[in-house]
Amino acid sequence: EDKVVQSPLSLVVHEGDTVTLNCSYEVTNFRSLLWYKQEKKAPTFLFMLTSSGIEKKSGRLSSILDKKELFSILNITATQTGDSAIYLCAVEANSGYALNFGKGTSLLVTP
């Protein structure tokens, strides 16, 4: 059975801190891994990763994939209160476009 595990489940940090969110997976025929940010509404797309070792970057957020060890990390540097959200990791396997989601990491950034 395909499995996606995120850690930690929740995290509280102070503004300016750097955080690392983890996502490990066990799927058959891995195709891609996606990160989404969910505030009090729909998940919004952050990154798609398909190849090991290639960092994707957008402003203060970055992500990398390790296909050998089957995990990905999402880094947020110089956190701001607007980064407070649930961060979702999803993995697509070669079995019909379904995304298997982890339970998410709830991040709270305090002033």
Place this chain on the structure above:
Amino acid sequence: EAQVTQNPRYLITVTGKKLTVTCSQNMNHEYMSWYRQDPGLGLRQIYYSMNVEVTDKGDVPEGYKVSRKEKRNFPLILESPSPNQTSLYFCASSDAGGLNIQYFGAGTRLSVL
């Protein structure tokens, strides 16, 4: 503006009263999907559709129906809602021929009393 539109955004109903949640996308996407999100369980797929007239079950299909008569629309039907279907529902779509980046609607919060 490219978007996935769900209606209604909030719905309170009673057990057994049939309801439909509509979903429409304007991106000409082939793939559409319904998820429910529950605390501690994350997002779970209910049904998906690879194209018009092609639908299939996801992980939690019991108690739900879908149809895909047109490419842009993918309604979710609860024939006889029960309290355990109280949840936050999301519709999503993606370009099945390209990168499978799924774009989500704003969500429908359903309460079944």
